[in-house]
Structure formats: structure tokens, C-alpha cells
Amino acid sequence: MSRAGLSISVAAMTLRHANGTVALDRVSLELGEGSICAIMGASGSGKSSLLAAIGGRAMACQGRILLGGTLLLPQTLPGLRPMIGQVYQDHRLVRQSSVLANVLAGAAATLPLWRVLTDRYPTDLVERAGYLLDLLGLDESFLSRRLDSLSGGQAQRVGIARALIGGPRLILADEPVASLDPPTALRALRAISSVARETGATVVCALHQPDLAASFAQRIIHLQKGRIVSADGSVGRDAA
Numbered sequence: 001m002s003r004a005g006l007s008i009s010v011a012a013m014t015l016r017h018a019n020g021t022v023a024l025d026r027v028s029l030e031l032g033e034g035s036i037c038a039i040m041g042a043s044g045s046g047k048s049s050l051l052a053a054i055g056g057r058a059m060a061c062q063g064r065i066l067l068g069g070t071l072l073l074p075q076t077l078p079g080l081r082p083m084i085g086q087v088y089q090d091h092r093l094v095r096q097s098s099v100l101a102n103v104l105a106g107a108a109a110t111l112p113l114w115r116v117l118t119d120r121y122p123t124d125l126v127e128r129a130g131y132l133l134d135l136l137g138l139d140e141s142f143l144s145r146r147l148d149s150l151s152g153g154q155a156q157r158v159g160i161a162r163a164l165i166g167g168p169r170l171i172l173a174d175e176p177v178a179s180l181d182p183p184t185a186l187r188a189l190r191a192i193s194s195v196a197r198e199t200g201a202t203v204v205c206a207l208h209q210p211d212l213a214a215s216f217a218q219r220i221i222h223l224q225k226g227r228i229v230s231a232d233g234s235v236g237r238d239a240a
Ligand SMILES: Nc1ncnc2c1ncn2[C@@H]1O[C@H](COP(=O)(O)OP(=O)(O)OP(=O)(O)O)[C@@H](O)[C@H]1O
Pocket: 017, 018, 019, 021, 022, 023, 041, 042, 043, 044, 045, 046, 047, 048, 049, 050, 089
């Protein structure tokens, strides 16, 4: 599995929420394909808003975003979305479904509809789900468990596996280790970066822990009140 990651180009982007709050203020950012970037900043600084904008979940009111050279617009989003794996801050998992079904949902967009509707997923994909969960520290006994029987930290790792299973060219992770103890957090970030290296995916990840960001990312971007106040490191894999 080797495909190029998506480059990211954000130019003078301003994002204003419906209530008038300016969450991002003229943010510009260039990330090379396959690079791993951490976004840091205090609560409310705009990390989730930036990830939402790049993931096409919040349209910029000014500026532009290009993913792999394609301008992000409502009409280009359906083509881009299957290339993006997203880890949400609030997990967005189906509590009544099994762990396996939740993970496989991340690959649904890449499969023929009949497979999704009949719940008949390719064997290699089911094996991949087990592999990813194992990488994240959840053994195969978790596959058949209902999501609502899991702890918060276990559920968070299911959300990570769901984002990774479709072989995304871009991984956007919003505080993916917020519910995890330090060793498990490190393990989860290593799982994300090892899958990204394997597939060539670009990664943008919001984190609160400076030590984890330093060990995980080639580049760290600091946000403050919706603006980039510093961006360490260089773009692309050469900074590894
Ligand atoms: N749906 C929304 N409607 C209105 N304002 C919002 C909305 N979502 C976020 N905001 C505001 O936008 C700003 C940026 O919020 P954002 O969630 O991006 O910050 P964050 O850095 O991810 O914070 P945290 O670390 O707490 O998750 C904040 O002032 C927040 O109150």
C-alpha cells in the first residue's frame, strides 16, 4: 500500500462561525505530502476549526484551501472526502454497534455499496481492522464488543482505527489521545505515524502535550486566538 499523501495549502483563510466568532484569522500554511504536523495552542485557539476547515467540515469565509492541488469547494469535496481519514474530538462512533462495525465504517466510502448494505466486508479489510486495533493496544477480543461497553480511552482508539482503515491520503486528528494515559497516548501516536509512513499519508494532528508533539511531528504549528504565532520545522519528509 503506497500512495502519495495529499499536500495542503491554506492561504489567508478566515473562518467565522455562525454566531460571528472569528475562529481563524488569515491563516496561511503549506504542508508537503507525507509530512506530519502537530497543531498546538490553548483551548479555544482554533485547532478544531483549522482541522474542520481542512477536512471540509467548515467552509472558509475568506481565503482558500488546496488539497493535493485541488481547490476545496462544496463541489470538489465529495471527491476529496474518501481520501481523508478524520479522528473527531467527540469520537462520533455508533454506540450500539460493534467495535468492528465502527472501524469498518471508515472504509465504507471506498467499497461498493452492496458490501456495506449486506455487511459483507472483504476479509483483508476485516484483518486490517484487527491489525490496527492491535497496534493501538486493543486485542481481538474487542472486535465483537459493543462500543458502549468500552471505556472512553478504548473508544477513542476505535475512532483512530476507523480513520486509518480506508488507507487515507490525509489523516486529520483532533486531540486523538486526549483520553489516554501517557504510555497509551505514545503508542497511539506511534500507530498513526507508522501507518502514515506505510501509506505515505500526510498527517495533521491537534495535541496539547508538547513532549508528545515533539516526538510525533516533524513540524509544530502554534495557534493563538485564531492566528499562527509560530511554525517550527520545515515542510515535508526531509525534516524526519
Ligand atoms: N460551532 C461554533 N459556533 C460558534 N463558535 C465556535 C464554534 N466552534 C468553535 N467556536 C469558537 O471558535 C473558537 C475556536 O474554537 P476551536 O474549537 O477551534 O478551538 P480549539 O483550539 O480546538 O479548542 P479546544 O482545545 O478547547 O478543543 C473559540 O472561540 C470557540 O468558542
